[in-house]
Amino acid sequence: xxxxxxxxxxxxxxxxxxxxxxxxxxxxxxxxxxxxxxxxxxxxxxxxxxxxxxxxxxxxxxxxxxxxxxxxxxxxxxxxxxxxxxxxxxxxxxxxxxxxxxxxxxxxxxxxxxxxxxxxxxxxxxxxxxxxxxxxxxxxxxxxxxxxxxxxxxxxxxxxxxxxxxxxxxxxxxxxxxxxxxxxxxxxxxxxxxxxxxxxxxxxxxxxxxxxxxxxxxxxxxxxxxxxxxxxxxxxxxxxxxxxxxxxxxxxxxxxxxxxxxxxxxxxxxxxxxxxxxxxxxxxxxxxxxxxxxxxxxxxxxxxxxxxxxxxxxxxxxxxxxx
Amino acid sequence: xxxxxxxxxxxxxxxxxxxxxxxxxxxxxxxxxxxxxxxxxxxxxxxxxxxxxxxxxxxxxxxxxxxxxxxxxxxxxxxxxxxxxxxxxxxxxxxxxxxxxxxxxxxxxxxxxxxxxxxxxxxxxxxxxxxxxxxxxxxxxxxxxxxxxxxxxxxxxxxxxxxxxxxxxxxxxxxxxxxxxxxxxxxxxxxxxxxxxxxxxxxxxxxxxxxxxxxxxxxxxxxxxxxxxxxxxxxxxxxxxxxxxxxxxxxxxxxxxxxxxxxxxxxxxxxxxxxxxxxxxxxxxxxxxxxxxxxxxxxxxxxxxxxxxxxxxxxxxxxxxxxxxxxxxxxxxxxxxxxxxxxxxxxxxxxxxxxxxxxxxxxxxxxxxxxxxxxxxxxxxxxxxxxxxxxxxxxxxxxxxxxxxxxxxxxxxxxxxxxxxxxxxxxxxxx
Ligand SMILES: [Zn+2]
Numbered sequence: 214x215x216x217x218x219x220x221x222x223x224x225x226x227x228x229x230x231x232x233x234x235x236x237x238x239x240x241x242x243x244x245x246x247x248x249x250x251x252x253x254x255x256x257x258x259x260x261x262x263x264x265x266x267x268x269x270x271x272x273x274x275x276x277x278x279x280x281x282x283x284x285x286x287x288x289x290x291x292x293x294x295x296x297x298x299x300x301x302x303x304x305x306x307x308x309x310x311x312x313x314x315x316x317x318x319x320x321x322x323x324x325x326x327x328x329x330x331x332x333x334x335x336x337x338x339x340x341x342x343x344x345x346x347x348x349x350x351x352x353x354x355x356x357x358x359x360x361x362x363x364x365x366x367x368x369x370x371x372x373x374x375x376x377x378x379x380x381x382x383x384x385x386x387x388x389x390x391x392x393x394x395x396x397x398x399x400x401x402x403x404x405x406x407x408x409x410x411x412x413x414x415x416x417x418x419x420x421x422x423x424x425x426x427x428x429x430x431x432x433x434x435x436x437x438x439x440x441x442x443x444x445x446x447x448x449x450x451x452x453x454x455x456x457x458x459x460x461x462x463x464x465x466x467x468x469x470x471x472x473x474x475x476x477x478x479x480x481x482x483x484x485x486x487x488x489x490x491x492x493x494x495x496x497x498x499x500x501x502x503x504x505x506x507x508x509x510x511x512x513x514x515x516x517x518x519x520x521x522x523x524x525x526x527x528x529x530x531x532x533x534x535x536x
Numbered sequence: 537x538x539x540x541x542x543x544x545x546x547x548x549x550x551x552x553x554x555x556x557x558x559x560x561x562x563x564x565x566x567x568x569x570x571x572x573x574x575x576x577x578x579x580x581x582x583x584x585x586x587x588x589x590x591x592x593x594x595x596x597x598x599x600x601x602x603x604x605x606x607x608x609x610x611x612x613x614x615x616x617x618x619x620x621x622x623x624x625x626x627x628x629x630x631x632x633x634x635x636x637x638x639x640x641x642x643x644x645x646x647x648x649x650x651x652x653x654x655x656x657x658x659x660x661x662x663x664x665x666x667x668x669x670x671x672x673x674x675x676x677x678x679x680x681x682x683x684x685x686x687x688x689x690x691x692x693x694x695x696x697x698x699x700x701x702x703x704x705x706x707x708x709x710x711x712x713x714x715x716x717x718x719x720x721x722x723x724x725x726x727x728x729x730x731x732x733x734x735x736x737x738x739x740x741x742x743x744x745x746x747x748x749x750x751x752x753x754x755x756x757x758x759x760x761x762x763x764x765x766x767x768x769x770x771x772x773x774x775x776x777x778x779x780x781x782x783x784x785x786x787x788x789x790x791x792x793x794x795x796x797x798x799x800x801x802x803x804x805x806x807x808x809x810x811x812x813x814x815x816x817x818x819x820x821x822x823x824x825x826x827x828x829x830x831x832x833x834x835x836x837x838x839x840x841x842x843x844x845x846x847x848x849x850x851x852x853x854x855x856x857x858x859x860x861x862x863x864x865x866x867x868x869x870x871x872x873x874x875x876x877x878x879x880x881x882x883x884x885x886x887x888x889x890x891x892x893x894x895x896x897x898x899x900x901x902x903x904x905x906x907x908x909x910x911x912x913x914x915x916x917x918x919x920x921x922x923x924x925x926x927x928x929x930x931x932x933x934x935x936x937x938x939x940x941x942x943x944x945x946x947x948x949x950x951x952x953x954x955x956x957x958x959x960x961x962x963x964x965x966x967x
Contacts, residue, residue, distance in 0.1 A: 329856035329857060329859065331739065334810055350740050414737075415734050418734040
């Protein structure tokens, strides 16, 4: 079993829960030199040349898959995409059989996106390849939280001591969980805001405070991470209508204008403009939504590189050596 | 045939008669013929040396799931009946949620006959409360009872409709049987796969709150109060359900209840890591709930221990947590796990435990067994309460090996089980 080049990072990246701040910092630092590669004419550093990576997407997710695919290609890996909107890659095949097949094919790394919480760990426990969780059910989406933190750090210069409020559908959100665990490990204060029907009971046990009113959250926070409101939540009776949701919890410029500071606004995408976030916010100066997309590729390059055994201090050299 | 059996030299613990001390037993024609100190061996008697062992009335489990018909790869009536005697049980009540469900007299007769043919524990069929267990139309309960059903239940799920539950609690009174209820408000438990709380939140799994159970316990207790029918609440797991049961007892209602060994000791912390072996319905709850159901059993607010033995094939458990089936294989670990949960920490004496596993189930359901008094069926278990052993699921007699306590060291070993005076299971010391 390969050892990752960062202490505290094991064979896989399943979640940020339990990762130390220094481990997360090392990943973010490793992402820095990779950011610059994406700006070049030839966007490749062949540190993963000869490695095979499978992107195993049981749920449709264009943006995460494309971000991983760019990251893999820019590192010179051979990639295969396996997508299925159903519950199994080959009809009727169980996840345990998928794992056995991947093992037999001697794949180096697997990125998995799956609708069931725990699916990434399930796979990681059964194959020797490195497994990266690209989002499992409502559990975690660690690379999303890493790119959110990298973007915050870029904009505000630090994470330690920041106040970050996650806004919206917390109960169904893997992005929320990864951000809570990651931000806390990095020394930030985390709160959540949304209708109580979309906030898990007892979330305070995770060290998170709850704002019932968006105005109070905006007053408190240095940054808002605004989550997408899935349209299904309305049908399931969590909120009565999107219109009311926008009125009560929507992040608008009018609301942001009353903040005592320049609030940074993140959104993991895809956005429902006019529901959880107004267009003038999304496209405005406080939004870091496009830098998030750019950083997504860099963070994923860093994770792939480190899990493959790369050392963080060598990322800079790897970049230089290839130019 | 009048085969005699002489069980001698043991410590007889029979809470139904307040007995705990050295005594011998003589069995004749499958019944207890004599019990007392220094009984001579009758001529031609089979001799069973019980020295160093506890001799107790065989355990009675009011809640098992044998998967026949429809799920024979998990358990058959025969394999279940043998797993039962390996766990010290001489009588088991089999839930009707098979495929198809046991909702007509022929099906009841099938379970009864297969149980008799198995040569393990006595298998008593529970009839479905509603046709197809769909919760719509009552089964022909009189016919089911005539065919051998001992109670009715839609377990696997609840009887959700309040009006129908009322009619069931009324109609069953003509036949002197209880309605066994799996208490779960479906809407409050929608899509849930574990207990609602911090562990579910951290794991991103859908949780069911305690009140999904307790609201139905409260409703059904009121329906029992209204109708006078015998409500038996299955597998109590939540502390708020205990409050409702305490109220029902204080009012003197005909409400009885059971708790499983796993709910007496395990918590939802065991689910961490997406351990599907700990996926069970009702779910493992918190330490406060464990404490409450344990205390309720001690106080008599909860009457008995029942296993909710729910065998599943290992492949079915080896999958995504959301998709794995609910259930724990319980018959062969029930005594040891209950010893560890209750007797070892001093909450109950061994005699109290035997009471909760044998005498009380017989008493609340009006069975002749669960006692070693003269004329009672010679359903007997020989126990080595101090012998510790390791749970090794591959050694289970059950066809399945789904348990979250594999590798646990448990006190209390079953050494021999007799049904109607015949030895149906035997194990050497240390085996
Ligand atoms: Zn049940």
